[in-house]
Each structure stands twice: as structure tokens, then as C-alpha cells.
Amino acid sequence: MMEEVKETASVLSVHDDSIKVTEVLKEGDTLTFIIVSQKLSGTGEYHVDRTYEDFEWLQQHLFSQGDVPGIQGVIFPPLPAKPQVNASPRSIKQLGFLALGECQPYCKALETFLQQVAAHSILSKNKAVEVFLTSSDPPGRQKVKKNIFNRLSQAVEEMRKEGHKDVDEFFQNERDHNLILTGCTKTAAEKFLDVVATEQKIAVACGHFSTALHLCVEPGEDPDKQAFSRVCVKLSEVFESIKKNMTSVAENNVNTLGLGLDLESRYQEAEREMLFRRTCKLVELENAQRNVEKAKPVKKAAMEEVKKAAETEFEHTSGVAKQEIARFQGARVEMLQQALVGWCEKQLLTAKESADQFNQHLEVFRGMA
């Protein structure tokens, strides 16, 4: 799908897959991300610095492209939640995997977001994307107004439409399925996060134990004591290795499957929002149809027009949505596969390295007099 994008996306002057978020700068409470991308025209790179507000600005622009038919049917690449410098437990929970470590997972998520946007056949045509990626001036520093696409706008009453019966079986199935998958993915991601958190705790505990073992070292010439001290020191090294092992297992988990599950879960959310928007359109259309039926002759023509407009919009939306869903299904399987394969390979590597190390320790102990 990326190739397809490149053909049509003459608007964009960078390679979508070359976009990287390379660095984070902390200034007070704001985080600034350095984004590097390669120019399509031969050599050269764009370096721009963007804050989270700039990302929001970009997303708002993508949401509010009224002139593009069927824009409502697009599954917008999900932007991760706002990072906090001094994160409260709640925002950490909201961020999930992205709150772990030193921003790398978060940068990775932003990077994925930009790449997805740039690779998207419809979204990449938006001027805002080009501006965001190439302009040296930060575009989005003015206050953004929240529009109807904002997640928060899903008011409670609107939620009722979620249950609205669909006219199209395909969409009905997709909605049902999406609902289940969203739940499952979210749970899986949370559970996996728990696993990672515990692994980190174990790593810390091993570190403590390793340090404490050094306290058992007894001074003195006594060969017995020296022997015991040697055992303690070696054991401390062993636990240091265990700690390293656990740390890298946890890191692998975060960087592969963790990010994968997180992205998957956010994408499922995005799909759900798209489906919801389409459902809203459907409800709108049905209302218009009812209005036409009920309308008095005088207003009939006007109503008819409204209905027609709703109908076209709905059709456009549905058409785009169908494409998007097909694209999304392919993309997510590929993404998850990559995550799983990468995960497996990394864990395998770590396990082998650790096995080697443990084996060495074992040899040392066996050789110890």
C-alpha cells in the first residue's frame, strides 16, 4: 500500500518510511521531538522539531478535511496520548507501554504514527502533513479547537448509536468483531504490561540481592573465609547476570510485542471510531429518509435534497471505509507478525546469551576449589 501511496502522493516530498523520531529534548514540562526525514529528491534530510501540540495540530487538520469525499470512512492513524514529564499514575496507566523506559517506546509510537500518516493514500495528500514534516516553523503552536472528530466528543448520548443496527451485513459483522477484538487486545496489552512490570521488579530485586551479597564478603586471610567470600562475590555476579537477563527480556517485551499490542489496541480503537462515525452517518441518513416521508409537500424538495446529500456522503464514507478496513486488516496482520517474529528472535537471542553466561558462571563454580 505504500507503493500505491508514492505514486499518488506527489504532494509529499519525503519518503514515508524514512521518517524517524530521533531525539527527545526536555525543556521544563514540554517535550520536543526531533523528526528527521529523507527528501524524495535525491539526498538531503529535513530536520524539524515538534512538540506534542504540533502533533495534535496535524491530527486536527487530518480530521477536518471537509473537502475530501468519504474522509469519515478513513481509519485515522492513532496518535498516542500526551506524554507527561512528571507522569501521574493515572497517565502512566493510560499510556501503558509507552510510559516505560526513557521515551524510546513513545518516540517509536510517534514515528509509527507519522509513517502511517505519510503512507496513507488519502491523508498524505493533506498539505498539513507536508508542512509538519518539512517546515522549519512549528505549525501548531496556536490553540487548536477541538472538533467533532475528537475522541472526547463521543458524548454519552452518541454512544447509543453504537448499538444501532446496520443495514450492511459486512459492516455489522465488522462492528461486532471489532468490539470483541478491541476488548481482547486491550486486555492482552494490559496483561503483558503487568508481565513486563514484574520482570522489571525482578531485575531490581536481583540487583539488590547482588549488592547485598557483597556485604557478606569477610576480610581476612583465613582461607575458609576467603573461600566463602569468593562464593559470595561470584554469586553476586551471577545475580548481576540474572538482572541483566531480566532487564533485556523486559526490554525485548516492550520494544516488540509490547509496542505491537499497544499499536494494535490503539488501531482497533481508531477503527471503532471510524465505524462509529459511519454509523452516525447512517443514522443521519435514516433520519433524513424518515423526514422525507413525513415531510409536507412544501418542504419535500428541500428534504429530498438533504437526504440525497446524506446518501452520497454515506456512500462515500462506506466506500472508503470498506477499502480502509481491507487495508487495515492486511496491515495489522503484517504488523503483528513483525512484532511476534521480532519478539521471538530477540528473546531467543537473549535466552542464548544468558544461557552462555550462566554456563560460564557454572563452570567457574565447578572449578572453584
Place this chain on the structure above:
Amino acid sequence: MATSSERSPPPFPDSEDQDVLDAEEVRGRDSDEDEDLFGMTEMDTTPTSDVSMKPPSDIMNDPLIEPMIKADVTVEATIDRSEVTAGVIDPLSQQEAKQTSTAPVIDLSGDSQPVTSKIADPLVALFSDAPPAAEAKKPSSANVDLFDDEEGSDIFAEPLQTKPAKQPQKSLFGEPDEDVFGEPLGAISKKPVPKDKPADIFSQAAASTPSVTSTVNPKTNGVHSEEDGDIFAEATVELSLDSPRNERKKEATAKPSAPAPTSLPAAASLAKPQPPALEEVRDGMNAYMAYKVSTQTTLPMFRNKTFTVRRRFSDFLGLYEKLSEKHGPNGFIVPPPPEKSLLGMTKVKVGKEDSSSTDFVERRRGALERYLQRVVNHPSLLQDPDVREFLEREELPRAVSTQALSGAGFLKMINKATDAVSKMTIKMNESDVWFEEKLQEVESADQQFRKLHALVESLVVHRKELSLNTASFAKSAAMLGSAEDNTALSRALSQLAEVEDKMEQLHQEQAASDTFTFAEMIADYIRLLVGFFPHRKCEFCDLQGSFDHRMKAWQRWQDAQSMLQKKRETEAKLLWANKPDKLQLAKEEIAEWEAKVTQYERDFERVSATVRKEVIRFEREKTKNCKRQVITYLECLLQSQQQLIKYWEAFLPEAKAIA
């Protein structure tokens, strides 16, 4: 243990290596050494007499133990080759263990101050025993067996090396140390008759040991194996022939085939062999847990070679009470049993299915087993009739009821409290720097072990949490898999769930390994050092207890001295007052008190020597035990990594197959 290096003759190693290789690739050099011994032993075997003569054996008094161990190891190895079946292996390992245990017994005999100083040996023996036990426990997996073997061998090798260091110490200590060493050596020197089968190997090994005996001190314990009874029996017999001192040696080897393979430090083991190690006896309100104590031994002091008795927890405590009463004053470190836990036991009684209660029971079982092994491995304690009775007698008098015990504990507490007071008021002018330092070391070691224990416990908690979290992730992965439309992805996710399930097992095992290798080991040390009771400085202090006993002896001596002084003054007064009739009486009194002073002084010196010996034994054992445990632990770690690698390797193609 340095001796070991000496022992291992170059030629043998090759054979051993081969064996090892066969058995396991993983094996380290240690195993090789063992094998070497083996090889030697085998060669020796044919000519049994030759074996005894062989020099290698002498080297080893320690080595003897090692050889025994080695022999054991070998046996296992052999078994592996010939028969993969774990069952066979187990018996052998047990036998081995027994043999090892014997060595300590020998120590008791003590006569052999002999040449070799091998304090280390007893320890070695202990270690060696443990590995076998482990093997026995995990017969099912061939891999495990191999590992065990390796460990055992390692351990052995180590002890040998250590010996040299110890020797110097011996000289310092003089007799006591030597005794210990000598004895163990003797023990080692069992002579099994060589046979065709693995058993033969064993016997060979044993034979080699005996040769040692001839050179140095001959003490042997008989090791016996139940299954290979013939071979063993022969071996035992031979032993007795070789070393006169053997008689003393007893081997109480029990195999701990308890359900949970806890690593047992001590060779001799009381274990609960069969799966139903534990029995719950419900008798109205008086429900209690009965522990099956199985012993295998070739020691003549026991009527049978194998026997099993049923004991309840209070019996174990009672044994400790008796032993510490008898031996404590002499400066012996009487191994303390695990502490009573009303909470734990109540839980067990109330809810049987609770995982924490099974955990509790298993921990206690392991602790009791290690406790008994420590007792049995202690050369002096093994000789105690109460120990024998405990191991052998069908019904123990229930005099030591729990209440009685707590009463006794209370009395003891008061006693100790007064002791503590006297410690403060009568400051013993410690002439011996060594004791002063040791006492401080013991106190700081106590602190450190407590800290370590807390850390390990928290590690275990995290491990358990990880295992729980992994399980719930596995579940949610399975759910996700079933919700997934894409067949390949769905399949991969289900596979993932399975992998995670297996990993959960691994994490659980790891948690158990953390618990039983480190947490319990450290808890044992703390118990040994001070005891867990609230009045920890006063009650059940083992090391400290023996220091106290020494101080008491010192006090008695000092008191006698001042009394003598008084008597002399009286005599001088009488002399001056010229009262010949009373003078005679005074003279008699002086003579009496002089004798007492000499005796008390001797007592004090004896106690001091014993305490010293015991402390050194304890420290040496601690290091060895620690090392052995670490090796077990590492092997377990390594194994679980290898298991992980297998899981990942199996999963990778699944992940790649997603299209």
C-alpha cells in the same frame, strides 16, 4: 580438598571424561574428575585388594569421600548409559548419598588424627549426599540426573581442593580438627566389592577409598544401597574388614525422596521417601501432620539397613531438646529444627487445598529433612542413642508433647536470659582473640543473612507474581487468538498462549528454586546462627549457644579457682593459728579443689576446642554447602534458559508463518 587434585590421577580422567560426555555434554571439569576417580575405581575394582593399596585412596581421605561420591556419580552415569530409566539411577544416588554420609560418622571415631587433615571431608560427604538425593527426587528427567551428577562431582572436586587449606588449620587446632578429618577419611574408605555393573563401579570406588584407609585413617561407613543390595552389602563388609574403626561409623542415609526435591545439604538424610511423605493424621481436634522418616544405612549400629518411621513435628523438636541438653554443654553445635509455626500449621489444618499451606508443608518438610541430615552428618550426634531411637524406633514416647516443649522452651528462655545477664555482669576476660572475633563475626553474619533472606523472599514474591501475570497473559492471548479472524494469526496467538503457559511453569519452577535453594538455605543459616525465636539472642542459639556453654565452663573454672584461693587462705590462717586438726581438713579441701580446678580447666579447654572445631566445621560446611547450592541453582537456571530457547525456537516458525 586440595587432595582431590592430587588424587585424581591423570589416567583416570580420560575415562571419566568419556563417561561424562556420554552422560552429559554439559558436564564440567568436575565431573571429569569424578569420572577419573571412577575410571580409577573401575580399574581398581577388578583387583579389590589392589584398590585398597592404591595410593590415590590415601590422598584422599577426603578424596575418599569424593570417590564415594564419584562412585555415586559414576553409577548414575552408567545407569544413564545402560538404562535411561530414572528409577535405577535413584537408588544408586541414594546409595551414594549414604556413603557420603558415612564419612561424617567416621569423624566421630576421631582416633585417627592421622595424617591427613581433612576436615573438609565430612562436609564433602554431606554435599555429596545432597546431590544424590536431588537425583533421586527427580528421576524422571534424564537431563536432571545428569545435572545432578555434575553437581555432585563438582562438589566433590571442590572439597578436595579445599582440603589443603584446611590442613594448616588443623595444625592450629590440633587434635580436634585432625580427628574430624581423619574420621571422615576413614569413612570414605569403604570397600565395596567391584562388580560388573554400575554397582561394581561403586564398589571399586569404595575400594579405592579403603586403600586410603590403610594409609591413613581408616574409618568407613558403610554405604548401602537397597537395590543393588548385593554389591553394597559386599562393600560394607569389606569396609568393616578394612578399617577397625569402621564400626563406629554409621550411616544413616535416608533418601529424601520427598515429593519436593529440596536440595539437601546433608548427606545422610532422613527423608520421606515415598510420595506420601506426609500424612495428615486427623484425630478429632488433634489433627497433625506426620512425617515419614526413612533411613538407609549400612552402619552396624542400626538393626536394619533401611527403615522408616513416622514422626510428628514435636518429635523433631523433642529430639533437639534432648540433643542440645546433652551435647550443648560440651560445646557442640546442635543443629536446630525449624521453628514452630502456629499460623502455618493452623492454615494447614483448616484449609488443605490452599497453595500457601502446601508451600508451608513443603518448606517445613525440607527444613526437617535438612535438620535431620545435619544431625546425622554430625559425627558426635550420630552416636547419640536418642538419634538412633528417633530414626529407628517404631513408637516414640509422646512425652515430648508440644505443651511440654513450649514449657521447656520457656524454661530455657529464662535460663538463657540469666545467662545473658551473667554475660553482662561477669565480663569474661576473653584471652582468646579467636573466640572474640568469631563471636562478632557470628553476630554480623546473622545480620547479613537476615538481610539476604528478606531480599530473597521479595525476589520469590516477584517471581510468583510473574508466574501469575504470565498465566493471565497466556489466557488473554488465547482469548485474542480465538477472537481473531485471520487463521494464521489466530493460530499463532494460540501457540503464543501455549508458550506463555509453559513459561509460567518455568517461572514457577524458578520461584521454587529461588525459595528452596536460597531462601531456605539462608533461613537454615539464620537458624543455625541464632534461631528464629523472638528471644533470638537467648533461645535456640546454636553458635551463640555453644559460645555460651564455653563461657559457663570458663566461669566454673574461675569459680573453682577462687574457691581454691580461699581455701588456701584458710589454710594459711589455720597454719598461723596453729590448729593442726583443722589444718588436715583444710589440706584435704585444697587438694580437692586443686583437682577440681584442674578438671574444670581441662573441661574448659575441651569445650573451647570443641567449639572451635565446631565453628570451623560450620564455616567450612557453610561455604561448601553454599557453593553446592549455587551450582544447583545455576544448573536450574541454565536448564530453564535452555527450555526457553526450545520454546522460542518452536514458536518462531509459527510467527513467521503468519501471512
